[in-house]
Structure formats: structure tokens, C-alpha cells
Amino acid sequence: MTELLDILANPAFWIATLRTGTPLILGTLGVLMCERAGVLNLGIEGIMVAGAFTGWLAVYLGLPLWAGVGVAALTGAAFGLLHALLTVGLALSQHVSGLGITMLATALSYFGYRVSFPKVNTPPTITPFAEMAWLPVPILQNQTPLTLLALLLVPAIAYLLNRTPAGLSLRMVGENPRAAEGQGVSVAATRTAAIVAGSALMGVAGAFLTLSAFNAFFFNMVNGRGWICVALVVFASWRPGKALLGALLFAFFDALQLRLQQATGEAIVPYQLYLMLPYALSILALVLVARRAAYPQALMKPYRKGER
Amino acid sequence: MRLEKRNRSSALALLLAPVGAAVFTLLVSGLLVLWAGAPVAQTYGLLFKGGFGSVFALSETLTRAIPLILTGLAATVAFKARLFNIGAEGQLYAGALAAVAVGGMHGAASGSGLAWSPWLLFPLMLAAAALAGAALLLGPALMKARLGVDEVVTTLLLNFIMLLFVSMMLDGPMKDPTAMGWPQSVALQGELELTKLVEQTRVHTGLLIASALAVLVWALLKFTVLGFDIRAVGANARAAAFAGVPVTRTVVLVALISGALAGLAGAIEVAGRTSYVTLDMSPGYGYTGIVIAMLAGLHPIGVLAASVFVAGVLVGADSMSRAINVPTYIADVIVAASLLSVLVATMLTQYRLRWK
Numbered sequence: 001m002t003e004l005l006d007i008l009a010n011p012a013f014w015i016a017t018l019r020t021g022t023p024l025i026l027g028t029l030g031v032l033m034c035e036r037a038g039v040l041n042l043g044i045e046g047i048m049v050a051g052a053f054t055g056w057l058a059v060y061l062g063l064p065l066w067a068g069v070g071v072a073a074l075t076g077a078a079f080g081l082l083h084a085l086l087t088v089g090l091a092l093s094q095h096v097s098g099l100g101i102t103m104l105a106t107a108l109s110y111f112g113y114r115v116s117f118p119k120v121n122t123p124p125t126i127t128p129f130a131e132m133a134w135l136p137v138p139i140l141q142n143q144t145p146l147t148l149l150a151l152l153l154v155p156a157i158a159y160l161l162n163r164t165p166a167g168l169s170l171r172m173v174g175e176n177p178r179a180a181e182g183q184g185v186s187v188a189a190t191r192t193a194a195i196v197a198g199s200a201l202m203g204v205a206g207a208f209l210t211l212s213a214f215n216a217f218f219f220n221m222v223n224g225r226g227w228i229c230v231a232l233v234v235f236a237s238w239r240p241g242k243a244l245l246g247a248l249l250f251a252f253f254d255a256l257q258l259r260l261q262q263a264t265g266e267a268i269v270p271y272q273l274y275l276m277l278p279y280a281l282s283i284l285a286l287v288l289v290a291r292r293a294a295y296p297q298a299l300m301k302p303y304r305k306g307e308r
Numbered sequence: 309m310r311l312e313k314r315n316r317s318s319a320l321a322l323l324l325a326p327v328g329a330a331v332f333t334l335l336v337s338g339l340l341v342l343w344a345g346a347p348v349a350q351t352y353g354l355l356f357k358g359g360f361g362s363v364f365a366l367s368e369t370l371t372r373a374i375p376l377i378l379t380g381l382a383a384t385v386a387f388k389a390r391l392f393n394i395g396a397e398g399q400l401y402a403g404a405l406a407a408v409a410v411g412g413m414h415g416a417a418s419g420s421g422l423a424w425s426p427w428l429l430f431p432l433m434l435a436a437a438a439l440a441g442a443a444l445l446l447g448p449a450l451m452k453a454r455l456g457v458d459e460v461v462t463t464l465l466l467n468f469i470m471l472l473f474v475s476m477m478l479d480g481p482m483k484d485p486t487a488m489g490w491p492q493s494v495a496l497q498g499e500l501e502l503t504k505l506v507e508q509t510r511v512h513t514g515l516l517i518a519s520a521l522a523v524l525v526w527a528l529l530k531f532t533v534l535g536f537d538i539r540a541v542g543a544n545a546r547a548a549a550f551a552g553v554p555v556t557r558t559v560v561l562v563a564l565i566s567g568a569l570a571g572l573a574g575a576i577e578v579a580g581r582t583s584y585v586t587l588d589m590s591p592g593y594g595y596t597g598i599v600i601a602m603l604a605g606l607h608p609i610g611v612l613a614a615s616v617f618v619a620g621v622l623v624g625a626d627s628m629s630r631a632i633n634v635p636t637y638i639a640d641v642i643v644a645a646s647l648l649s650v651l652v653a654t655m656l657t658q659y660r661l662r663w664k
């Protein structure tokens with residue numbers, strides 16, 4: 001118990017929580033945008049890998065860090081466009097298209113990494129984003145600008161969704177595409193735009209790993225974070241504010257298990273049980289939220305003009 | 309761009325669709341080969357030779373196909389009923405772990421003077437594996453049927469939990485004390501191992517079991533009441549319920565069958581190839597099974613062909629990569645790209661694209 005209090009009293013713990021949470025915030029916002037428009041995007045796991053790789057590669061080849069973030073966003077957008085083409089244009093199964101894109105993006109990234117660096121064993125490094133020491137806010141001043149970006153995007157996307165005409169169209173095509181079409185909103189165009197923008201965010205979520213949290217690209221570095229984001233969106237009932245809360249809560253438990261493990265040693269409880277905790281909590285959250293889950297009504301339903 | 313349903317699809321188009329998809333995939337992947345600085349034709353030649361070009365290559369391909377057939381069948385059955393089981397990877401590990409737990413009773417029991425006949429223990433071992441796999445999918449299926457929790461996410465998350473559980477077991481109670489500290493389970497006794505089909509190769513009788521199960525699943529879907537119910541639920545759950553199909557019961561049964569098949573994949577891998585459980589015994593067979601089910605158009609017999617194709621690409625890429633400077637990840641690109649292009653091709657046999 002005292003160990004727990006010691007951990008919670010330490011600012012380093014909260015710094016780690018916010019850092020761990022950043023890619024989850026970005027990824028969850030990305031999934032949220034797609035799903036509010038009615039499209040599930042299971043490509044996120046692979047898109048994060050691709051964003052992490054291309055963003056890092058761009059910086060390694062000499063581009064500035066923010067250009068690397070831009071490259072990662074463009075990579076994400078490109079895969080988003082592919083997903084939109086398959087699910088909106090051709091009305092393929094959103095589950096399968098997303099999984100296919102995850103496989104494709106992951107394989108392409110690993111292939112590209114191996115072609116670029118055939119013989120290296122230690123991954124080449126870059127100089128990542130520096131902490132914002134100039135900020136007079138504790139905990140936030142130990143983060144990089146990408147964390148600030150993620151935090152600012154939460155109210156920005158909430159505003160976009162709830163207060164702008166574009167956001168209204170986006171929500172309409174996710175709830176009732178037929179009605180939206182009747183109002184003169186193009187379902188295909190709106191959905192495509194939402195998927196492309198959301199996937200760009202997923203790319204940036206991946207780039208956070210290579211350009212901020214670490215300074216190199218590793219195999220398996222995304223390691224299920226994308227899937228966690230898909231669970232977090234349900235937990236958040238498709239609301240940006242709750243998405244932030246969920247991402248931070250998850251990161252809290254993740255950081256906590258790491259430190260509890262160090263504090264108590266693995267003699268008492270196997271460390272694997274701690275590692276299971278965040279995943280088990282995700283499932284629990286899904287169950288608890290399920291009863292009052294307000295799914296976008298048209299989620300996973302392909303829309304074909306003039307067909308019932 | 310809009311889609312228009314075709315009144316009928318020509319037989320030629322249906323036949324050409326997968327061929328066209330394969331050609332398209334090879335053309336696109338060829339660009340990557342060029343990027344790697346290798347001659348495309350030679351690379352594909354080596355890949356084909358490495359996967360199918362000799363008795364040894366073919367035996368390696370068939371060995372690799374065995375777990376893929378079973379995970380492919382697991383995905384096929386589930387997807388037919390629109391139960392999106394993405395958890396075959398975890399179910400495979402659950403099956404492998406259960407198989408070793410039961411199979412290991414041989415040694416423990418004989419120590420206490422109670423020798424189990426392998427004729428009794430082997431079926432028991434397979435049953436335990438099937439049960440373990442089925443149990444792992446039961447939770448998500450019930451959550452889907454009763455609470456409406458999306459099974460994609462729950463089955464996916466359970467993969468991570470299961471892998472950690474295996475890691476915990478291999479670090480603790482099930483660790484082989486003679487493994488020099490490696491996290492691996494005690495090996496199965498020789499009598500419980502599946503015999504080899506061909507001398508000097510690794511291909512084992514698991515191939516026959518998996519093929520027989522493919523035929524069995526096909527017959528189940530085509531000729532039984534349950535099969536009809538599965539297809540009805542998959543086509544339209546609400547209409548099926550209205551027509552008196554017991555939807556919840558069907559979904560649960562499908563989950564049990566699908567999970568059992570994936571669990572068997574783990575047991576048969578252990579009994580046929582690895583003989584003990586390790587944390588890397590599956591390089592994602594559960595996920596590749598999804599691709600195989602889709603490539604096969606959710607047809608159990610098609611799963612056999614798709615498994616051999618995918619296994620051939622994976623095995624061939626390994627041997628190609630040793631001979632020439634193209635990373636093995638090209639195989640994963642080919643598999644993923646062929647999944648997407650087959651889906652598109654199939655769609656285009658049923659719908660006509662109108663640009664407007």
C-alpha cells in the first residue's frame with residue numbers, strides 16, 4: 001500500500017502516464033472520427049506502424065521533425081484513402097478491409113525498413129522532439145509538442161463535430177446516411193474525408209513513438225496500441241472528451257503496472273498478470289459500457305445509393 | 309462512383325477474378341522487388357521454387373499449411389454466421405497449452421504407476437485442446453449475443469491476454485526445468501507425437517486430420533440443420549430470428565466450433581511439429597487464417613487450396629530471401645495484397661462500377 005502511495009506521489013509517474021497516453025489519445029481520436037462517420041477502421045494498428053516508420057525515415061533522411069510528422073500524417077491519409085475506396089466506394093466488409101490494411105501497412109513498413117537497412121542490428125537513431133521546458137505547467141513541461149498537439153486536438157475535434165456544419169454532416173452520415181443524402185450531403189465524400197482525416201491522426205499517433213517517445217524504429221513497437229484505441233472509442237461512447245479520459249485512464253494503469261512490478265518485484269505476483277491488467281480492464285469497460293452504448297446507427301453498414 | 313448489382317455474373321468472370329487478383333498482386337509486389345534491387349522474374353522464380361519446386365519444398369509448404377487450414381476453417385465457420393472471431397491466435401495457444409497439460413499426464417501418471425495408453429490419452433489431448441479453444445471464444449460470443457459487445461475487439465484483446473498467460477505458465481508451473489532457462493513447456497512423449505507422412509520430411513499426419521475436418525465442416529454447413537441456421541444468421545440475423553432460427557444458440561454453437569478448430573490447430577502443431585509449447589510457436593497463424601478464409605470465399609474446401617497457396621508463399625519467400633537480397637517480408641505483402649485484391653475482384657463479379 002505504501003508503495004502505491006509512493007508511486008502516486010511521484011511526479012515522474014504522472015509524466016509517464018501522459019506520455020504513454022499520447023499515442024492513445026491521437027489514435028482514439030482518429031478511430032472516433034471514422035466511426036462517427038459510420039466506418040470502422042481496423043487498419044489503425046498497421047497505419048500506426050506505417051506512420052512510425054515513414055515519419056522516422058523522413059527525419060532520418062534529413063527532414064525537420066515536424067515534416068516527419070507531416071509525412072506520417074500523409075502516410076496515414078493514403079492508407080485511409082485506400083480504406084475509403086474499399087469500404088465506401090466498393091462497400092466491402094469494413095472488418096476485413098481494415099484487417100487487410102493492417103497486414104499490408106505492417107508488411108510494407110517492415111519490408112521498407114529491411115530494404116533501407118539490410119544489415120543493421122542496432123536500429124539507426126534520430127534526435128527526437130525535445131521537452132517543452134519553457135512551459136510553466138508542471139508535468140506538461142516534461143512532454144514534447146506532440147503531446148500538446150494531442151491535448152489541443154481533443155477540444156478542436158469536439159468543436160468540429162458538434163458545432164460546425166462539416167461536423168453535422170459527418171455525424172449525419174454516421175447516423176442516417178439516407179437522410180443525409182436527402183439533405184444534399186454526399187455520403188461517399190463525407191465518409192471518405194472523415195476516414196482520410198482520422199487515418200492521418202493514426203499516422204501521427206505512430207510517429208509519436210519514433211519521433212518523441214523513442215528515437216528509432218523497432219519491429220513490433222506499436223504492439224497492440226491500435227487495437228486498444230478501437231476499444232477506447234467504445235469506452236468513450238464516441239465522445240472526444242471521454243476519449244481523452246479513457247486514454248489517460250488506460251495509460252494510468254499501464255504506467256502503474258510497470259511501477260508496481262518494479263516496486264514489488266516479480267516474486268509475489270507474476271509480472272504477466274500486471275501486463276494483462278490493461279487488456280482485461282478494456283474488456284471490462286466494454287462490458288460495462290455496452291448496455292448504454294450509443295453506437296453511431298449506421299456503423300459498419302455500407303451505404304449504396306438507391307439500394308435498400 | 310456507384311455500384312450497380314449485376315443481374316448475373318458470367319462463369320468466365322467468376323473464374324478470372326482470382327486469377328486477375330493474383331496477377332495484379334504480383335505486378336504490384338514486383339515494384340517492391342525492383343525497389344530492393346533484385347530482378348523480378350528471378351525473384352518470383354526462386355519464390356515458386358522454394359515453395360513448390362521440389363519434394364522437400366512441397367513438404368515444407370504442406371507442413372506450414374496444416375495450422376493454416378485449421379485456423380482458416382475456424383475463421384470460415386465463424387464468419388459464415390457473422391461472428392468476427394479475430395481471436396484464433398489466442399485460441400491456438402490455449403489449445404497448445406491444454407494439449408501439453410493433458411499430454412504431460414502421461415509422464416506424471418506413469419511415475420505413479422498409472423500408465424495411460426496413448427490410444428486413450430491422444431484423443432483426450434485433442435479434446436482438451438478443442439475445449440480450451442472453444443472456452444476462450446465462448447465469453448466473447450456470449451457477450452456479443454447477450455450484451456451486444458463487439459466481438460472483434462474482445463477476441464482481439466483476448467489474444468494479448470492469452471499470450472501473457474502462456475508466458476506466465478512457461479515461466480512458472482509448466483516450465484521445462486531442463487530447458488536451460490528458456491520459457492518452453494515440457495515436451496510431449498514420443499507416443500503422442502503425430503507420425504510423419506513422408507520419411508525425411510516434417511509433414512505429418514496432422515495434414516490428414518486437418519483435411520478431414522475441412523470436409524466435415526463443409527458437410528456441416530451444407531447438409532445439417534445447424535449449417536442452415538448458421539447461414540441464415542449470417543445472411544440476416546433479424547430475419548433469421550423472425551423465421552424461428554434460435555440466433556443466440558446458433559452463435560454460441562458457432563463459437564464453440566470455431567474456437568475448437570483453432571484450439572486443435574495448437575494441439576496438432578505441438579503433436580506434429582514442435583512437440584512443446586513456446587511463445588513463438590505461431591508466427592500469427594490465427595491472423596493468417598482470416599486471410600485464408602477470405603481468399604477461399606468462406607468455402608471450407610477452398611480453405612485447403614488457399615492454405616497451400618499462402619503456406620507456399622511464406623515458405624518460398626524464406627528460401628528466396630536466403631538466395632537473393634529481398635527481405636522475407638515480401639511474403640506478408642503478397643498475402644495482404646492478395647487478400648484485398650481478391651475481395652475487390654469478387655465484388656466486381658457481382659457489381660458493376662458506374663462512374664458518374
